[in-house]
Amino acid sequence: YEEDDEALLGSRIDMSDIFKHISVVYVDALRDVLREMKNNRNPVKRIMETIESKISSDNVESLKTIIQQLNETITSVPEIRKIGENINRQLNSIIGSVYSPNLLLSSTMSDDMGSLAKFLSMKPEQNIDLDLLGLGHLNMIYLALKIVEFEACRSRELLNIMLIEEPEAHIHHHIQKTLFEGLNLQKNYTQILMTTHSVHLAEVSEISRMNVLKSFNGKSIVMNPANNLNSFAKEKLKKNNLNLINAVERYLDVKRNGLLFSKGVILVEGDAEEILIPQIVKKLFGINLDELGIGLINVGSTSFEYIASLFDDDRIQRKCAIVTDLDEQAIPSEHRLYKSTAQEKGQARKEKLSSLFNENNWVNCFYANTTFEIEFLDVNKENILTYVSPIIDDAFKDKKTITAYKEEIQSEQYLERNLAMLKLANHVGKGWFAIELGEKIDFLIKIPKYILNAIAFACQEIVDLSIYKKILLHTIDLYEETTELSALSASLKTSDTADLNIAIISLLEYFGKDEDVVYLIN
Incomplete structure (x- = not known):
């Protein structure tokens, strides 16, 4: 058997020597590629050792x-x-x-x-030194070398494992995708495990081959997004012919797959919520959704069940809040914007989501009785003209039209002001209207309670006393200074962990239950 081709048949393995036939390479996130390629055990030397006997x-x-x-x-x-x-x-x-x-x-x-390996070195075709290449190029060269090394060694190695930490380091996102797909081709002889924070790599990955890690209470929880997902489609969604795993993989583009990296998720149905909610939170609480660990994902429809199904005891164990409209009729029935079936559809949507997720501790639904624009108007009617007046002035040229909109949007008549708000949003475009509105809002802005509840649900595993402290310090700056408030502020700033909770409770009592910040923290 001495003449047998080991590349085809493999080499004889002595089970007592098994670990000599397992090759494991760890590619550190902080790797010094130049140093690795110049040391005595670089990939070129190992390849030479392997092919030495094959040289004629x-x-x-x-x-x-x-x-x-x-x-x-x-x-x-x-x-x-x-x-x-x-x-x-x-x-x-x-x-x-x-x-x-x-x-x-x-x-x-x-x-x-x-011994010839030490005289062999990599050199770019342009005849420049490796030291002059960027870190991204060096990383790719090193990974390619390791793959070639594994290919050369596979006749004598039982198992090749490559562990790559953050392969995206210093690499443009277009090349990240190509690199990932290229590494994926090596699966026949090498097991490649990668850790990443890159949404671009997540976009081209398959959730069935992905694990999401969650750190909670000092432990790491391993979660597979695809676990029993197709069973959910058949048993809960009654979709016998739907491969939900493949459908979700196609859906999770670079924008939406942020939900895989978020510590909590809010799903919304449109551009207005996606644009305006983060700006209101920042203006009101002095903190952005990223600091709360929340990923806000625009589903672009009311079909929340497909993405929300990722969050489950079997799959991703993170809080997911669904924010949607019940579309109760709140404008005159004779107007063209009145949709006779909207309320019925909204109620059917609520019943469907309830039947799917009522027993799921990771998913909860939060409803606007009407629409986001009308709910926003309802809680901000005292200051609404301050926010929308510049938008009305830019949207219309006719002075009578401008005056009419400003009067109607402040009307005491519920249906009339709601109609004015919806007409304005539709005229400008709901997404663009939200952008312009976001530029006009100030610290007096109010946020609808159903959205506050969604934020509180999504971030409940993340927020701690330090986050509350930051929010309250921002709120203090919005108030007129008093002796009592100054004392409470000083207590909040100087309290250690043991006393911080007491200082926070004292401030919440000072602000009163009507404040959004008090509602959120409570």
Whole structure:
């Protein structure tokens, strides 16, 4: 069997020596690629050791002859030969000719094939030094070398495992995708495990081959987003022909797959919520959703059940809040914006979501009785003209129209002001209206309670006393200074962990239950 092809049949494995046949390489996130490629155990050297026996005897003899000739040529260079003569002369002058050895300075480059690796180095085609390449290029070269090394060694290794931490380091996101797909092709002989924070890598990955890690109460929880997902589609959604895993993978583009990295998730149905909610939270609480660990995802429809199904005891154990409209009729029935079936559909949607997720501790639904725009108007009617007046002025040229909108949007008549708000949003475009509104809001802004409840639900596993402290310090700055408030502020700033809770409770009592910040924290 000595002539058998080991690349095809594999080598004989002694079970007592099994660990010698398992190759594990860890590629650190803070890797020094240049140093790795120049050390004695670099990938090129290992590849040379593997292929040494495969070099033909004719080539071996030819190389040995060339190396011997090179050694002789180097040694015969007059300047080099003279160094040896000078050394001998100095020895003679120091200890005399009787005791001094006669030395010869010669080139002794080894003709052993294994030693040739140290003379081999990677060089770009442009003939520039590796040191001048960017870190991204060096990372890709190193990963390619490791794959080639594994391919060369696979006839003698039982298992090759490559652990890559943050392969996206210093690499443009377009190349990240290509790199990931390229590494994916190596699965026949190498098990590659990657850790990443890159939404671009997550976009081209498959959730069935992905684990999400969650740190909670000092432990790490491993969660697979695809676990029993197709069973959910059949049993709960009654979709017998739907491969929900594949559908979700196609849906999770670079924008939406942020939910895989978020510590809590809010799903919304449109552009207005996606644009305006983060701005209101920042203005009102002095903190952004990222600091709360919340990813806000625009589903772009009311089909929440497909994405919300990712959050479950079997899959991703993170809080997911669904924010949607019940679309109760709140404008005159004779107007074209009145949709006779909207309320019925809203109620049907609520019943459907309740039946799917009522027993799921990770998913909860929060409803606007009407629409987001009308709910926003309802809680901000005292200051609404301050926010929308500049938008109305820009949207219309006719002074009568401008005056009419401003009067109607402040009307005491519920249906009239709601209609004015919806007409304005539709005229400007709901997404663009939200953008303009976000630029006009100030610290007096109010946030609808159903959205506050959604935020509180989504971040309940994340927020701690330090987050509450930051929110309250921001709120204090919005109030007129008083002796009592100054004392409470000083207590909040100087309290240690043990007393911080008491300081927070005291401030909540001072602000009163009507404040949004009090409602959120409570």
